[in-house]
Amino acid sequence: MAVLSLAQRQIIVDAVAPRFDEVVTRCAERAIAEIPAYADVPMEDVRENIVGDLGRAMAALVEGRDLTDAELVVMGRIGESRAEQGIPLESMLRVYRITIDEIFSVLFEVGEGGLTDHQQVMALTRDVWRYADQLLDVAVAGYRRRELEQTVADSQQRAALIHRLLLSTGGAANIGALGAQLDPRAAYIAIRARSLRGDERGLLLDLQMPGVLEGGAIVPYEGDVVGFATARPTLAPGAEVIVAVGPPGPLSTLPRSFAIATRVVEAAAAYGRTGVLTLEAVGAEAIARSEDVLGDALAERFVTSIDAELLSTVEAFLQRELSVERTAHALDVHPNTVRNRLRRYEALTDSSLRCVDDLVSIRLALLRAALGG
Numbered sequence: 001m002a003v004l005s006l007a008q009r010q011i012i013v014d015a016v017a018p019r020f021d022e023v024v025t026r027c028a029e030r031a032i033a034e035i036p037a038y039a040d041v042p043m044e045d046v047r048e049n050i051v052g053d054l055g056r057a058m059a060a061l062v063e064g065r066d067l068t069d070a071e072l073v074v075m076g077r078i079g080e081s082r083a084e085q086g087i088p089l090e091s092m093l094r095v096y097r098i099t100i101d102e103i104f105s106v107l108f109e110v111g112e113g114g115l116t117d118h119q120q121v122m123a124l125t126r127d128v129w130r131y132a133d134q135l136l137d138v139a140v141a142g143y144r145r146r147e148l149e150q151t152v153a154d155s156q157q158r159a160a161l162i163h164r165l166l167l168s169t170g171g172a173a174n175i176g177a178l179g180a181q182l183d184p185r186a187a188y189i190a191i192r193a194r195s196l197r198g199d200e201r202g203l204l205l206d207l208q209m210p211g212v213l214e215g216g217a218i219v220p221y222e223g224d225v226v227g228f229a230t231a232r233p234t235l236a237p238g239a240e241v242i243v244a245v246g247p248p249g250p251l252s253t254l255p256r257s258f259a260i261a262t263r264v265v266e267a268a269a270a271y272g273r274t275g276v277l278t279l280e281a282v283g284a285e286a287i288a289r290s291e292d293v294l295g296d297a298l299a300e301r302f303v304t305s306i307d308a309e310l311l312s313t314v315e316a317f318l319q320r321e322l323s324v325e326r327t328a329h330a331l332d333v334h335p336n337t338v339r340n341r342l343r344r345y346e347a348l349t350d351s352s353l354r355c356v357d358d359l360v361s362i363r364l365a366l367l368r369a370a371l372g373g
Contacts, residue, residue: 016106017058023106024050027099034098037091049078050099057131067131072138079142083150089143096139100132159219162227165251166190166258182251186215186230190246190258192265193218193225193233196274197240200225206235207243224265228254232276242268243276263290270371288367295368302349302365310348313341315366317353 016023028046031038038046056071067075082092107125182188191213195203204225207218216229232245244264246257260279267286268277279286288295303311313331317338320326324342328335342353351358 016103019106020054023099023102024054027095027102030098030102031095035091035094037087038095041085041087046095049081050095053078053135054099054103057128057135061127061131067134072134075135076138076142076145079139079144080146082139083143083146089140089147092139092143093136096132096136100128103128155219158217159221162217162219163221166226166228166254168255183215183230184251187248188216188228188230188251188254188257189232189248190254190261191216191218191225191227191229191233191243192221192246192258192261193241193243194223194265194269195241196269198223203241206241207233209235226258228257235276239274242274244268245276245278247279271367284363285367288364289371291364291368295364295371298361298365299368299372302351302362303369306345306348310341310345311366313338314345314353314362317342318359318363318366322353 024047027050028043031046032041032043053075056067056075060067060071079092082089104125107128191207193203193207200220200223204218204220207213207225207227212233212235213227213229214231216227218225218227220226233243235241235243242265244261246254246259246261246264249257263286264277264279264282267282267289268274270289271282271285273282273285313327316330317324317327320330324335324338328338331338346352349362351362353359353362
């Protein structure tokens with residue numbers, strides 16, 4: 001293919017130049033008429049961008065040089081602008097294709113008019129494609145960069161709104177941009193989820209799967225995943241995942257629900273409990289963990305000085321709903337052995353395993369001792 005000299009380039013560009021405004025106007029009109037996303041973009045805005053790109057490309061073409069970094073930066077701002085306007089990337093690229101199509105039409109008309117031969121037109125077409133590639137690259141890069149910035153900003157704003165909704169008083173006043181997505185008449189539960197492996201991202205993705213959360217939203221927070229929903233998550237978490245759920249209530253009660261969910265997740269993590277849990281599931285654990293003085297006093301009375309064999313028997317007895325037979329079967333001993341051990345424990349601790357108050361105290365004592373290792 002022929003290589004054009006600078007003089008030949010100038011001759012062809014001079015032939016095209018008188019039709020520059022015509023080409024720009026036709027491109028802008030086609031963009032607005034053919035591309036729905038451009039229907040509301042002002043004509044002058046579209047014209048200005050096309051004039052800028054074509055003018056810089058023609059100047060580089062005449063000089064036989066590549067586009068400079070400064071020129072490419074300016075051209076890339078068009079992509080950023082379109083991303084800010086919410087125009088789809090494909091729609092923006094269609095404008096570039098329309099512009100290239102119109103330029104080629106003019107070039108071929110120039111060739112047909114005898115101002116230059118077909119080989120020169122083809123050589124110039126090759127150069128136009130080279131500049132078009134650079135234009136498309138910087139426009140797409142600018143679009144993607146601004147799109148990413150907007151996504152990050154939107155994500156940060158969304159996270160901040162959810163954090164305020166869960167952590168501060170004010171209820172519906174903290175809804176902000178989330179308001180359109182929420183039903184003020186619904187009951188909401190707060191959620192705090194934790195991966196014991198530290199896989200916050202994986203847990204966040206799992207909770208965002210279709211059908212897992214209903215009517216809510218979740219975001220990262222201090223190594224956990226937090227949020228709210230109108231129903232318990234349907235996630236079947238793995239062996240190292242805790243999904244703590246607070247009690248339901250109107251939006252204004254979400255801070256209280258979240259505080260309870262936080263107590264649940266901390267208690268569950270301390271005792272190795274996993275799954276989708278409410279306060280009812282780990283209430284005793286939460287109390288034993290939070291009541292330092294009382295918990296230690298109970299542990300000293302009911303656990304610390306007791307023989308390990310007696311303790312394991314009492315714990316098995318509590319876990320099996322106070323059934324001597326089931327406890328004996330689990331420990332592989334005779335039921336009378338279990339009864340003797342339980343009586344010895346009652347004598348040592350001055351308690352009764354038939355008294356509800358003593359049973360509660362013993363349960364808390366065992367939990368507090370387990371927390372201490």
